[in-house]
Structure formats: C-alpha cells, structure tokens
Amino acid sequence: MDALTLLGTDGTVTREELTAGASFAKPTAGLRSRVAYAAAHVVPVAWADNTPGRPAEIDWDATLGFRRNVYSWGLGVADAMDTAQRNMGLDAAAVRELIRRSAEVAREEGGSVVVGVNTDHVDEPVISLAAIIDAYKTQLHDTEEQGAGPVLMCSRHLARAATSAADYLRVYGAVLQSATTPVVLHWLGEAFDPELAGYFGSRDWRDASRILLRIIEENPGKVSGVKMSLLDSASEVWVRERLPEDVRMFTGDDFNYVGLIGGADVPDATQPERSEGTTRTHSDALLGAFAAITPVASAAIQALDSGDPDEYLRLLGPTEQLSRQVFAAPTYYYKTGVAFLSWLNGHQPAFQMVGGLHSARSLPHLSEIVRLANASRALERPELAAERWHGLLQLNGVAR
Numbered sequence: 001m002d003a004l005t006l007l008g009t010d011g012t013v014t015r016e017e018l019t020a021g022a023s024f025a026k027p028t029a030g031l032r033s034r035v036a037y038a039a040a041h042v043v044p045v046a047w048a049d050n051t052p053g054r055p056a057e058i059d060w061d062a063t064l065g066f067r068r069n070v071y072s073w074g075l076g077v078a079d080a081m082d083t084a085q086r087n088m089g090l091d092a093a094a095v096r097e098l099i100r101r102s103a104e105v106a107r108e109e110g111g112s113v114v115v116g117v118n119t120d121h122v123d124e125p126v127i128s129l130a131a132i133i134d135a136y137k138t139q140l141h142d143t144e145e146q147g148a149g150p151v152l153m154c155s156r157h158l159a160r161a162a163t164s165a166a167d168y169l170r171v172y173g174a175v176l177q178s179a180t181t182p183v184v185l186h187w188l189g190e191a192f193d194p195e196l197a198g199y200f201g202s203r204d205w206r207d208a209s210r211i212l213l214r215i216i217e218e219n220p221g222k223v224s225g226v227k228m229s230l231l232d233s234a235s236e237v238w239v240r241e242r243l244p245e246d247v248r249m250f251t252g253d254d255f256n257y258v259g260l261i262g263g264a265d266v267p268d269a270t271q272p273e274r275s276e277g278t279t280r281t282h283s284d285a286l287l288g289a290f291a292a293i294t295p296v297a298s299a300a301i302q303a304l305d306s307g308d309p310d311e312y313l314r315l316l317g318p319t320e321q322l323s324r325q326v327f328a329a330p331t332y333y334y335k336t337g338v339a340f341l342s343w344l345n346g347h348q349p350a351f352q353m354v355g356g357l358h359s360a361r362s363l364p365h366l367s368e369i370v371r372l373a374n375a376s377r378a379l380e381r382p383e384l385a386a387e388r389w390h391g392l393l394q395l396n397g398v399a400r
Helices: 060-072 092-109 129-146 156-161 165-178 205-218 233-240 257-265 294-305 309-316 319-326 331-344 354-359 363-375 382-395
Strands: 003-007 013-017 036-039 076-079 113-117 149-152 183-188 223-229 248-251 284-287
Touching (some): 060 076, 060 092, 092 113, 113 183, 129 156, 205 233, 257 284, 257 294, 294 309, 331 354
Parallel strands (some): 149 183
C-alpha cells in the first residue's frame, strides 16, 4: 500500500500509510432506524468560466451521477441547499434546473429528495415582507410541481427586513398556509451564513427557538420536520424535545452528529443531557457531511438497523473529526471540502467549483482532510485518492 504525502501549515512534508479501502455493503432495502439525507453539492463543467460572479455551468452527468450514488447507499438527497452553493455561486436559473433534474433522478431511482425553497431569485437586496412572502411562494409552488419535498430555508431578505419576531410569524404563517404538502423548516446558523444572525427574531437561541416552535404550533399539519444547523447540540436537543410528535428533528450539526443521531440507542456516544422521561431520544439526519462520507454513513445506520450500536459508533465515530475539519471556520467554506472529497473519491473529473470556490481552502487544510479521511475510511478508492492528491501537491510545487 502506498504512503500518503501530507503537508503541514509550516510547509513541512510528512508521510503516512494509506489505509486499505473499506468493503462496505450497500443495503438491499431501505434504511429503517433513521431517516437520513445527504445534502449534495454541484459539479461544474471543468473548462467553464468558474470564476466569482459568473453564471453556473453544471456538469449534469457528474452532478446527477453523484446523486444516484447517494441513493444506491440507501440515503435520500437534500438538494439545492447551501451545500449546492445557494447564495455562493449557484444562480437562480441553475437552481431551477437542478431541482427539475434532481427530482427526475429521484423518481428514476426510487429515492427520496427534498429541495431548498428560498427567496434568492429576487435580485433586489431589500424588499418588503409582502414581496418576501410572494418570493417564497413562487419557489414553493415550483418545487411542489416537481414532486420534491420542500425545505423552507432561511431568507436573507427576511433577515434584513424583519424588525421583530412578529415579522417571522407573519411571513412563515402565510407561506406555510399556501403549502399543499408539509415542509421541513431549515434553521441555518450564522456560522454558515453571517447574514442570518438573529434569525427568528433573536440572537439568543432559546428566544429564537420559541418563535420557531410557535410557527409550528400556529400552522398544524404544515411542518413535517425541522433541520437545525446551529452547531450546538444542546440547542438541538432542547428544540427536539418540544416538537410535536409528528414533526421530526433532522440534525444539521456537522460537529456533533454521531451522538445526536445515535441518541439513546448508542449510550456510549457523546451527547448533551436530555430531559428525564422525554420520548424524543434521537435526531434523524440532513447533513452536508453525509455527502462526504456516504458509504460510511450508510454502513453505520445499517448497523443500527441490525441492533449493533457498538458497530455504529466504531464506524461513524471517527468521521466526526473529519467533518469538523471540513466545516472548520470560516464554516461557510465547507463546500470546498465536500467537493474535494468527491474529486478524491472519483465522483467528478476535476477539483472545480462554481464561483471559483475550490480556491477557498489552503493546501494544509486540504491535507488534513486527506489525513482524517484516510483514518476514518472515507476514501472510497484509496489509490485513486492518493494519486489525485499527490498530483495536486506536485502542481503546487510540493515535492513528494
């Protein structure tokens, strides 16, 4: 087995043994113990003008092939969300086409797909609450027509326009009442998007959580789940314990997902304290991290399906350190790590991203991703990954 060349922050080069590829088995039926979505990225045409501010030119074969691979491992796909570079390079026309094509692939593969609904097709930075409601409804109804599950994302327009919690209640209430199918509410923290600071009317997560819960309470039957991406497991558990029985909690916590997903079924996993007597003992998953570690995530949930929490923890536990590196501050550049691992694993021909975002992380940062992916068995084809990584190092003047 070849050695991996790794690059330190001071420019020093070290070597580490390349771990043999894992022989994970794909599930023969749907995953049972948890509902799990991988938030998928997009792959651009390698020779396109992938520079900041340019319209996205998508390599549809690679982009949709990635989604087919996710389905083959028993996971669902969460599409056209922040992992797909919403508000960071994916323009409105590309979003619409992505949703259409992704929904079609889901039907062909018999997979579950949910997609982001936002207001980002409106170019004006500041618009009225009424215009925000109309913008949300436009995307919501387009999504419903495609047969995909809607995920109501946080709106930068609403974050700018809202002057109180009442504005959030008004906007979400109007949009939810127009929905013809239950939606997932997405709470994206400011680590992912600084423009969303104070969303739901407060920078204190407890006050904001009460508004979120009130939105659900005032719109019965309209919300099927909540995806929390605050990177704070205690806040997620607090909200999870207070959700109605018919509303799922989908963890979006890429720092703490092992304990949150495992819950009471995996007592040895690190997790925040739960209230005594609560009936909500685990979260389901809607994670960008699962796009980076799809086979490992599938194998771990299959272990839970088989009643083997120790195997779940053995498989998924080491990936959390990898995910923390991918999602390290500034967290909104995590997409670079997801695309990088996709390239290393052979799911796309080039390490390219729309908007030039492939340049958002340093070589030492990427080197640490390689090291942790190797340690956690997240390199699906280790020899290919090593070849591509070493080629990137050579291109940048780093000798093996």
